[in-house]
Amino acid sequence: MTALDPAGVSLAGPRPDDFTPVDVDPITLRVIGGALNSIAKEMAQILYRMAYSSLIRESEDLGAGLFDVNGRELCESDSTPMHCGSIPAYIRGINRKLAGTYKPGDVILHNHPYHGAAHSPDYGIMIPIFFGGRHIGFAGCTGHVSDIGGNFPGLCMDVVDVWAEGKLMDAVKIYDGGVRNTALIQHILDNVRTPEQNAGDLEALIACSRLGEKRFLELLDRYGYDTVMSAADKWMDYSEDMLRRRITEIPDGVYEAPLSYLDDDGKNRDVPLKVSVRVRVEGSDIVVDLTGSHGQVPTAFNVPFEGSVLPTVASAVRTLLLDEALTEEFVPQNDGCFRPAKAYAPEGTIFNPDFPASCFARFSQINRIFDSINLALSDVLPERAVAGSSAALCAIAYSGLAEDGQSYWVYIEINEGSYGARNGKDGLDCVDSLMANTRNNPIEELELNHAMIAERYELRDEPPAPGRYRGGIGSVRKWKMLTDTFIGSEADNRTDPPKGLAGGHDGLAGSFTRNAGTERDEPLYSKVTQEKCAAGDTLEIKLPSGGGYGSPFEREAAQVLDDVLDDYLSVADARAHYGVALTGSGRALAVDEAETARLRAAV
Structure with missing residues (x-):
């Protein structure tokens, strides 16, 4: 990639000049x-109703x-912001090779992470749309397929370069002028471990884009x-204007997030990777500067700049400033929301790696960017910012012959973390956060189709982070393997736990444990490559x-009592962390008003 303008790079594209x-x-x-x-x-x-793989169909x-034609987004689905936000970069990637060659009936498959793709497992299907004999746009979609070949099934971490990913x-062009390239498609499917799933997903992606083409025509x-197109332009300008209005309400300046650290790169153990985020506000523009973040690593734990970093910055800015719960006006998500948000990352770092470094596993890092932007602006956006969230997408691939x-067989699941609290609301429990927005994988599907049994799937036992508004609680799953199973993971346990805000307590780190609670209890790293769990292992x-938001001693005593009754807290937790004394037992618990007042006055 060529050197980036230090002023920042935006995802937005130029307006075409082929309409009046x-x-x-x-x-x-x-x-x-x-x-x-x-x-x-x-x-x-x-797409999700037709897909074969659980990651698209269920999550x-x-x-x-x-x-x-230039990749400006006219509209996007209510699904994963990472997928939607990266499609303009996919289009720029294919335009650099195919612009001027498109024909009605073309179907283009693309997944190159150094030419716009979010990362290589995200297949992108783009169909050029023709109207009145002219190429006027694209219908496009992306989805994460189960396997793309490469060194390891499903997810890969310790790989040497981008070619080793798959x-x-x-x-x-898998369709050229309406003619299906059957030999090429078969060649692609012959080079993956899950040909039936990939074939079904590919047809679903094609059907999705064809429907978009049909409806747009x-x-x-x-x-x-x-x-x-004039209406679409007005909507894009409107979205841009609404976002810029919110940006101008922030005082000009540079806002720096607390330094945070990713666990490791999946190979060099116990060597944390620094994430440095500064947000510069100038008038109605925001530039997110990632200078100071860790250099690129020799594993797959790097991030494509154009396909992953830029959409993350745009999504974070839009989410913070045009939160639907706090914005009365309807503001559609489109190219206008990309225009005020720019990003800069030095070449040769984890957020802008040099080709051909692998960048297969990038989601924990981009979630950390999102979380850091939020924390950097928390002082000037106290009504909108959220305490630290789990910000560590936990994708695990289980596989076997x-x-x-x-x-x-390859099964990829997304485990659910949590949101931090915000001013006025407790954090959301057991939910995928920030850039992911995926649904949970139902345990029944894995038990039905593969040799695994879920022994546990619920909220963690540990109490939530204390605060006037408590932090969200992460999930815990426990699988028992009925046959020898390989595991690949690109997660991050958050060795530096999610940050509390405004006096709220920090959240809790995560963990991976093989055979937890037994004499063979063995902690595992968050990122593993083809780790083997034998039959009978868990x-x-x-x-x-x-994280929590606000002083815990300002939480309503009645809410603390409810948390105890809901088994989120113990009686001792209520007293120690919230200064709330309870009397009675069982469902007859009640707040001891006098003792509570004494405890809180002593702080």
């Missing part, structure tokens, strides 16, 4: 805006939308190209719990 702007009345503007949103949502529905680890498709037929001896996964 026209005035669009407010009603038509609303109708077209609603149609665009509906199209993106319907595309996502097709909804996908993104879909419509884009103009088969790279760099702007490949129907919209163009009804209202005309100039009207639709299939019964036919010709392929592998694996316990605890996800981090988020």
Whole structure:
């Protein structure tokens, strides 16, 4: 990648000059805006309902939308922000090779992380849309497939370079002018361990984009190209204007997040990786500067700058400043939300690695960027900022040789962390946070299809981080292996726990433990490459719990009592951390008002 402008790089693209702007009345503007949103949502529905792999079908680890010829996002699905936000970069990646060659009926497959892809397991399918004989845009989608070949099944961590991750498709036409390249598709499927799942996912991705193409053409037929694109332009300008208004409310300056550290790189154990985040506000622009973060590493624990860092910065800024719960006006997610947000990361660092460094496992790092942006702005956005969240996507791949001896079974699950508390609300428990937004993988599916049994899946036993508003509680899962099973993980246990805000306590780190609670109890690192669990072994996964917000001694005593009754806290926790004394027992517990007042006055 060429050197980056120190002023920052934005994800937004230029407006095409192939349509004539026209005035669009407010009603038509609303109708077209609603149609665009509906199209993106319907595309996502097709994708996750048709997909074969659990990660797309159950976790909804996908993104879909419509884009103009330069990759400007017209609309996106309500799914994973990482997937949706990266698609403009996919389009720029394929345009660099195929611009000027597109034909009706083309279908392009792309997953090259140094040319726009979020990372190589995220297959992107782009279909160029033609109207009136002109190429006027793309329908596109992405989804994380179960396996792409490479050194190890499902997820890989300790790999030498980007080629070792698996088969790279760099702007490949799998349909050329409507003609299916069956030999190429078969070649791709012959080089993965899960050909049936990948074939089903590929067809689902194609169907998703084709539906987007069909619906967009129907919209163009009804209202005309100039009207639709003029309306889309107005919506993008509106979103940009709304976001810039919020940015200008922040005083100009540089805001620095507390330094945080990722556990390790998956190979050099107990060597933490520094994450340094500064947020510079200048008028209506925000630049997130990652200078000072750790240099690139010799494993897969690097992050594609264009396909992963930029969407993370844009999503964090939009989420903080246009929170739907605090914003009365409807503000659609589109290219306008990308324009004020820029990012800078020096080359040769984990957030902008030099080719051909592997960058397969990048989600814990980008979640940490999001979390750090939030913490950096917490003093100037006290009503919006959230205490530290788990910010460590825990993706684990379980795998083994299939019964036919010709392929592998591979199952990738996303374990749920938690959000930190915010001013006015407790943190959300057992939920995927920040850039992921995936659903939980139901334990029934894995038990039904693979030789594993869930012995436990619930909230962690440890109490939540104390605060006027308590932190969210992470999940704990415990699997028992019924056969020898390989495990790959790209998680982060948060050896520096999520930060509390405004006097709230820090959250809790996570852990991986083999055979927990037995004489063979063995802690594991958060990142493992083909770790073997023998038949009869168990694996316990605890996800981090988020930080608290505000002084615990300001929490309503009645809320503390409710937490005790709900088994979040013990009576001793209530007294020690909240200054709340309780009398009675069982469901007859009550607040001892006098003793509580004495305890809190003594602080």
